[in-house]
Amino acid sequence: MGFRIYLVEDDNNLNLVLTTYLKKEGWQVTSFLTGKDAKNAIKNTPDLWILDIMLPDIDGYQLIKEIKLTSPKVPVIFISARDADIDRVLGLELGSDDYLAKPFLPRELVIRTRNLLERVYGLNNEVLDIPPYTIEERSRRVKSKGELIDLTSKEFDLLLYFAKNQGIALSREQILETIWGVDYFGTDRVVDDLVRRLRKKMSHLRIETIYGYGYRMIENDK
Template sequence: MSYCVYLVEDDKNLNLVLTSYLQKEGWQVVSFLTGNEAKQAIENPPDLWILDIMLPDIDGYHLLQEIKAVSPQVPIIFISARDADIDRVVGLELGSDDYLAKPFLPRELVIRSRNLLERIYSPNTQTRTISPYIINEASRMVKLNEEVIDLTSKEFDLLLYFVKNQGLAISREQILTNIWGTDYFGSDRVVDDLVRRLRKKMPQLCLETIYGYGYRLVKS
């Protein structure tokens, strides 16, 4: 299952390592080095936040509260170099779903993340609403007023990719990599063609063109 994960970790080397491990699971990972960078993405929630407590600019607890104020149902894993019981307790009280003390094996974070994602997003709850459309990720089905919209596999993959990155500017290169894979060597015109087909089938989808760059799905 493909998920979108936001990773907030100020240590550049650790950030790169963790991002690599998470991406190997087939997840879309957006990483941030500061709390202020992460704040800009709060309005477009991922499927999971992985959040360091000790950030250079914002206290991790404060950032957690801001995240929960916008998207209280999105799970959060706290990571910290401080293994004090008080940190664990405060984090859980504020709404974090798990806590991992540094140093830890990157694989342990992946396992904890996978278990949490699978628990939260079971097939019965994998439904997203992008008004006026209802998207069921488990059945790969899109409905408009109870009528099923017939999408190809690539069209659905593209739709889901936009939905999980709603509000973010996505380049054609990113779309190529995530929809066709890293071994695709054709023209990026296939992206524009796929977007055109998706727009034709879902005309009420608020999909903006960013000329010379790519696309952005905005809230209707």
């Protein structure tokens, strides 16, 4: 679920931090430490690239040329610790959509990424209406009377699963497989905990407990 983002950053610690922040938004993040590994993945065509310009082998300039040859419309964010003006101009000439100079706060990268994704893919942002809530699927945002509701990635995934299956009884096993994946090993009680957290944050949702089986979301009154 969510957008697929490829992050190329050779500093292992920064790579881990940025990956963690991006994943919290519900995006599917694949990270690379070298330009060579990133180049081999260009054919997979993610929804967005985040490229560090300074890499130990193939630099970001070479990578963006390869990316644009394969997928000219895929957005790219450049990040760099070098001269900001030079890198920004060169990046724009090569097709980058945004630029972020190091050092920066990880949250700033998240905001830049979200804004760029919405600008490029906004027309495909399906909106589900569950009064008093609206769910923006692609941008993964939930609002109530115009105010954003802060959900974790798993909470949003569960909400979306319920919203698309209103009135249908969903077993814990079905929810586990959909939200955690078929390879998940652990107790199905994590489902109960996730439902409890969702109910607490969105008290107007009508989620019924089906004892011994699972849950069902009932359509809210308009």
